[in-house]
Amino acid sequence: MKIAVVGAGYVGLVTAACLAELGNDVVCVDRDHGRVAMLQAGGVPIFEPGLDDVLQRNRHAARLHFTTSMAHAVSHGEVVFIAVGTPPQEDGSADLQHVLGVAEQIGRHMDAFKVVVNKSTVPVGTGARVEQVLRSALNARGLHTLDFAVVSNPEFLKEGAALDDFMRPDRIVIGLPPGELGDTARRLMARLYAPFNRHHERSLWMDVASAELTKYAANAMLATRISFMNEMALLADALGADIDAVRRGIGSDSRIGHSFLYAGTGYGGSCFPKDTRALIHTASTHGVGMQIVEATEAVNRRQKQVLVERVCAHFGSDLRGLRLAVWGLAFKPNTDDMRDAPSRVVIPELLRRGAEIVAHDPVAQSEAQRALCADLGCAVGQVPRLRFADTALDALQGADALLVLTEWKSFHHPDFAAMQRRMRGRVVFDGRNLYDPELMDAQGFVYQGIGRRGELKAAQRPAHTVVSATERAPSLLAT
Ligand SMILES: NC(=O)c1ccc[n+]([C@@H]2O[C@H](COP(=O)([O-])OP(=O)(O)OC[C@H]3O[C@@H](n4cnc5c(N)ncnc54)[C@H](O)[C@@H]3O)[C@@H](O)[C@H]2O)c1
Structure with a gap:
């Protein structure tokens, strides 16, 4: 499958590397030019046991690419993961500017149906806000009928054991929107995560x-x-x-x-x-x-x-x-x-x-x-x-x-x-x-x-x- 991952931090890099390892064609985008240059040159910006090998292997197999171009990443992915930071604000609330900024950019660049999957940890209601921001960006381009589905797929990996956690999850939590768009998203997500569900069903749909x-x-x-x-x-x-x-x-x-x-x-x-x-x-x-x-x-x-x-x-x-x-x-x-x-x-x-x-x-x-x-x-x-x-x-x-x-x-x-x-x-x-x-x-x-x-x-x-x-x-x- 063609996958885009936005954010090349702990969660984004592990997601991109592991999905490429399963044979998907993955483009990982980050706005940090230095980070992307390092990844393109074969470096790894974070320490996570085993990550280096998986990145190396999939880069060489041309299944994993790094870019700073959102336009390229968004047009590439039929499924687009958002894995950017949600740091705390003064009052303790999660700062959603990165997540919503990415939603806006997806709306600015997409020209076909996408499943937009939020992997960042976000407060309840963020899925709906991502949907609104994306819809406004599409409307601004006159693309009133172009469809998309916003899915919540929180990440449970532990740093230090992240690859293992991703590849052998206890469960995969997937929140779907209602209606036909939700059904379409479910089919795509089920296909993407099928390798994890061979032994027994780990996906929890909600x-x-x-x-x-x-x-x-x-x-x-x-x-x-x-x-x-x-x-x-x-x-x-x-x-x-x-x-x-x-x-x-x-x-x-x-x-x-x-x-x-x-x-x-x-x-x-x-x-x-x-x-x-x-x-x-x-x-x-x-x-x-x-x-x-x-x-x-x-x-x-x-x-x-x-x-x-x-x-x-x-x-x-x-x-x-x-x-x-x-x-x-x-x-x-x-x-x-x-x-x-x-x-x-x-x-x-x-x-x-x-x-x-x-x-x-x-x-x-x-x-x-x-x-x-x-x-x-x-x-x-x-x-x-x-x-x-x-x-x-x-x-x-x-x-x-x-x-x-x-x-x-x-x-x-x-x-x-x-x-x-x-x-x-x-x-x-x-x-x-x-x-x-x-x-x-x-x-x-x-x-x-x-x-x-x-x-x-x-x-x-x-x-x-x-x-x-x-x-x-x-x-x-x-x-
Ligand atoms: N680190 C963990 O163990 C972990 C585990 C589960 C969930 N999470 C959640 O996942 C999310 C990401 O966490 P992380 O630790 O990977 O963050 P991180 O800070 O390591 O990485 C975020 C990356 O996103 C990039 N980014 C930010 N805005 C961008 C934009 N507009 N376009 C492109 N790239 C952009 C940043 O440059 C950075 O490289 C957070 O919500 C976090 O709570 C983290």
């Missing part, structure tokens, strides 16, 4: 509004599970219980299941934070309260402060003279996505309190450097007391403590003896519960996870970190 709401409901549910466990973890710490045992204890109940039950430093990324906020906003504009989702959000905001609080509880709130190593900057492993990553809360807060930070991430380092420097209003590489190390062990050189913020596989079994040879102190704040508290104890570390049996006691401040009262307060980031 109306557009229900499909749009399904996406938000799914993300809100997953975010709620995480916040629930984070709250339980704080209670476990207070009670001397182990949240990991509790996690296994409840996860093995088939009504609950094991997924998304890990306590940590809070959820981040491009979806959960913005989608929960957008859902709350949508509900409030319809006079409906979202108390559970609001609590989920509030617990998450608080959770991002927990490691900082624990560093302060241990070392005191003035962190001048302390060197802290940070392992992991991306919001989760196997991605370089820094959107709403907990590291963007934790690191600025530690710097503000005077700590020196040496950070390492196996993949997201340059993205992280850009994001953190922008957050802190500094030129790249110019944030005082913030450095990046090429390896995890290098980050530990002279460190008083280690903070683990992302559960990269390579952090799971570190060489503890080598760590101790480099570190000045022995303290590990494990924001992802990677290590066994008893093992860490036996290795001679002063260890604290999240919900892993109690908090660290306040320590004697290491002598080298004691700063005289006459020293100036940290100038950076004074608030």
Whole structure:
């Protein structure tokens, strides 16, 4: 089939690559000229395991092309996917300017029937708005009778496992407009997704509004599970219980299941934070309260402060003279996505309190450097007391403590003896519960996870970190 995908970000690129892999003839369009030039030259602008190979293979097979020309993409695709960003606005609502801008451009360029499929995460009612914008653009060209169908097909992929999620979906949610146009769209979508439905039917057909709401409901549910466990973890710490045992204890109940039950430093990324906020906003504009989702959000905001609080509880709130190593900057492993990553809360807060930070991430380092420097209003590489190390062990050189913020596989079994040879102190704040508290104890570390049996006691401040009262307060980031 001839497919157009608008947007070459995480969702658009994965959609384009996977649909080409299934034998379709795909044109992927993005307005970012640099991004498109990189893709045309064989580069990949994002880190996603396996994506490079699939892009390469399909580019060489001439089934996948990249362009900045909407005219070309729209005339090519019988099905046109919209996969552009829907970032949050000040009030929490989703910014639809990109989605509606693309709808307008499709209307400006289409000259035959199209199925326009919205893959971006959009509030209920957006399908109808896309339809209106497209219709006005066609009317402006005098094409009053040219038909199209606007379909909602939200994406559920997880960054870091995106190709697998796309190629082996649990379900495919497809919202159709009513009437004959909906029937035509259903036939085309059924043909496109037939390869995923060979074993059993995975497509769930519904109306557009229900499909749009399904996406938000799914993300809100997953975010709620995480916040629930984070709250339980704080209670476990207070009670001397182990949240990991509790996690296994409840996860093995088939009504609950094991997924998304890990306590940590809070959820981040491009979806959960913005989608929960957008859902709350949508509900409030319809006079409906979202108390559970609001609590989920509030617990998450608080959770991002927990490691900082624990560093302060241990070392005191003035962190001048302390060197802290940070392992992991991306919001989760196997991605370089820094959107709403907990590291963007934790690191600025530690710097503000005077700590020196040496950070390492196996993949997201340059993205992280850009994001953190922008957050802190500094030129790249110019944030005082913030450095990046090429390896995890290098980050530990002279460190008083280690903070683990992302559960990269390579952090799971570190060489503890080598760590101790480099570190000045022995303290590990494990924001992802990677290590066994008893093992860490036996290795001679002063260890604290999240919900892993109690908090660290306040320590004697290491002598080298004691700063005289006459020293100036940290100038950076004074608030
Ligand atoms: N990232 C995820 O894991 C994920 C998962 C499921 C759903 N989603 C949703 O999918 C949508 C896209 O997310 P993403 O992470 O891929 O975004 P992204 O920011 O990585 O990519 C969006 C791309 O669209 C391009 N773009 C914007 N306006 C355009 C226009 N007018 N014409 C052509 N290109 C344009 C941008 O240049 C960018 O390359 C969002 O609504 C998001 O909520 C994301």
